[in-house]
Amino acid sequence: MSNNNRNQFQEYHLEVPQEETSGTRLDKYLASKIEETSRTKIQEAIKDGHITVNEKKEKASYNIEPDDIIDVQIPTPTPPDITAEEIPLDIVYEDDDLLLVNKSANMVVHPAKGNWSGTLVNGLMWHTDELSEPEEDTVRPGIVHRLDKDTSGLLVVAKNDKAHRILSEYFRTKEIERTYWAIVWGTPDEKEGTITGAIGRDPHNRKRMAVVPEDKGKHATTHYKVLEYFDHLTLLELKLETGRTHQIRVHLADNNLWGFGDQKYGGDSVRYGPNTGSRKQMFQNLFASLQRQCLHAKTLGFEHPTTGEIVEFNSELPGDFQQVLGMLRQNCKPNHIY
Incomplete structure (x- = not known):
């Protein structure tokens, strides 16, 4: 599939592969292939004549066939003028x-x-x-x-x-070196390892991404290293080899290592260990104050585009991340890994 963005249309050209099963509706097929739009917008584009199959206009209910050639134009609204705003930046x-x-x-x-x-x-x-x-x-x-x-x-x-x-x-x-730190539920099988798996739109929830078959998504690779163990949780360092949407969060969740606090991918409840008494209350308090996943892009390194010098940058963990880390070290039996 290829796409271009010009003349206020997002354009796509798709060729249905030989192995694709016949009988899938045109609108459903396109919704599964084009991540940037919804099935409703696809149906509107079909109705307005912006989608053709083998150079002919078809209805949304058309059943696709192997070797069909589909050309798509999704109208894109003209964005408003973007204005400068006085927002504190670090x-x-x-x-x-x-x-x-x-x-x-x-x-x-x-x-x-x-x-x-x-x-x-x-x-x-x-x-x-x-x-x-x-x-x-x-x-x-x-x-x-x-x-x-x-x-x-x-x-x-x-x-x-x-x-x-x-x-x-x-x-x-892939000439950029970047590492992330994350607190996750569970413990990886190895202290260091690699997670692979194609990432695409979750077929059951279009607002989420998921690990999908290679022909249904984009190849993705994430490397991890354990920095610190806790009781049923782990602090990880992660390196991206690819940069897919929600890559780290999806790869972790797919391996039952849900990002702590991640509301979209299931990390905002107690996944392992007792969920009673003071432990339950501690995690409820942390979730309430955190309101996000414990994931931080910690380092970035690359060759400067003008000087050619290798530049490397490191950032402090934000306060909410440090608060969670401090509570885990105090209450969840930390075991430092060097």
Whole structure:
């Protein structure tokens, strides 16, 4: 599947593989393949004649066949003008080409439907007039990569188009070194290991991602190392080899290592150990104060796009993460791993 974004349409070209089973409705098939849109929008596009099968307009109820060629145009609304907003930002480094920001939790990276203000981009536009301007993208100036709203930590931001191109290529070719810290329920079988599994839209809940068959998603690899054991919980360091949506959270949950506090993927309840008395109350209090997953993008390293120098950055754990860590060390029998 390929896609382009121009003329206010998101365009896709799909060829139904030989092994695909006949009989799936056109709208259902497209909804499972195109992550960025909903089945309702697909049905509207079919009704408006923006979707063709083998160069013919078909109904949403059309049953796809192997070798069908499907061309899709999903209308995209024109985004409103993005305005600068005075939002406090933790800038850990800045020069003429880039800056590093330690993003707080509960902050969306860039404007989008439902979040046109209060984002990191709005704050960056207040902080500096120098941000890269990716072609045909007016809502993500400077943004090279993203973090989930409730994941805290380091992001690199490009201040000119040259730096943006080079940094984007680093991410594409895996030349960026980045590590995350996470507190998870359970204990991995090994102190160090690798989790693999394609990630795609959860077929049972389109608001979530899931590990899916390789032909249904995008290949993903996550490396982990145990930093500290607790009673039924673990502090992990994680390294991404790929950068899929919710990758760490999905890979962990798929291996019964739910991220502590993760409301979307099942980490916001006591998964292991007794759930009674003072232990139950402690975790209820932590969930109530945390209100997010205990996941932090801790380090970022790469070759500077202008000087060629290797630069490495490390960030402090935010207060809510430190609070959970402190309570676990105090009450859940920590065993340090060096």
